[in-house]
Ligand SMILES: Nc1nc2c(ncn2[C@@H]2O[C@H](COP(=O)(O)OP(=O)(O)O)[C@@H](O)[C@H]2O)c(=O)[nH]1
């Protein structure tokens with residue numbers, strides 16, 4: 001998308017980030033901080049299972065920590081919470097920045113909370129930092145959710161590779177489920193690889209689009225459309241009926257070109273306004289219809305199993321990679337060997353082998 005197009009289409013502009021609102025009990029957190037206490041494994045597990053948001057937040061912080069002892073404790077917590085996980089609807093929400101994801105989450109989130117659900121909102125944004133802009137840093141867009149006792153909003157983990165960020169979010173899903181959140185939304189930036197990652201951890205994948213701006217203009221790759229269980233054309237309140245109808249037609253046609261999925265579900269195209277709540281309850285009905293259908297035909301469970309297997313291998317790859325780059329011998333030589341590749345002195349393969357040799361030799365000692 002050219003800068004010019006971007007500027008001419010205000011709805012596609014990227015929002016400036018604001019400071020995070022964790023929607024957590026700050027007083028409680030301060031108390032814990034002041035005490036400087038560390039909780040025992042049982043205290044964590046009991047706290048989470050009783051729905052204590054402060055303890056949930058602290059456990060997520062352990063997941064996100066770079067300290068080995070924190071991570072190990074986090075793994076033990078997850079393990080003990082496992083029997084209480086899985087009973088949720090996991091919904092992935094994507095679309096280009098500015099399409100209205102956060103506003104949509106506020107609208108749909110309030111709708112489902114009104115129906116008695118408990119919602120956790122997580123995010124995957126490998127580019128985010130805690131202080132700078134983040135996709136969940138929209139206090140104004142999620143104003144009511146952020147202060148609702150039945151909603152828990154946690155910004156994207158920061159730092160590290162997409163794989164690392166994804167693993168932390170996956171682990172966080174478990175803890176949120178154990179804490180009684182029956183619906184999990186995962187927002188993603190909508191600008192590349194993170195969609196595939198989110199798709200691999202949700203039951204239903206929703207793509208938000210706009211009318212009157214072709215999908216190429218919106219920077220949505222074909223592969224992402226192909227993963228969508230539904231496309232919702234947002235901001236219909238400000239688009240002409242003609243443009244909306246045309247967009248619906250075009251996306252329906254595009255979706256029909258894809259091979260049928262194993263879920264037996266044919267992806268839907270729908271319209272909404274996150275601002276006026278138009279079409280929002282219909283989207284929730286659609287998600288529930290999907291759940292019912294895929295639970296009946298067995299796809300839901302198959303898919304969850306496939307995902308669990310995928311996470312296992314993904315975690316292995318991810319941890320191995322981290323371990324490799326953390327290795328002092330590798331760290332020491334990495335720059336130099338990379339430079340040799342750039343200078344054309346050795347091939348990429350030889351360079352990789354050199355570093356791997358250093359790593360494995362170190363391992364043997
Ligand atoms: N008119 C209109 N504006 C919307 C709608 N949804 C979101 N917006 C606006 O679009 C801008 C970007 O929304 P935001 O939720 O931050 O998008 P995100 O970057 O995808 O999370 C904000 O100014 C919203 O108020 C909608 O349905 N109608």
Ligand SMILES: [Mg+2]
Nearest residue numbers: 101102135136
């Ligand atoms: Mg947003």
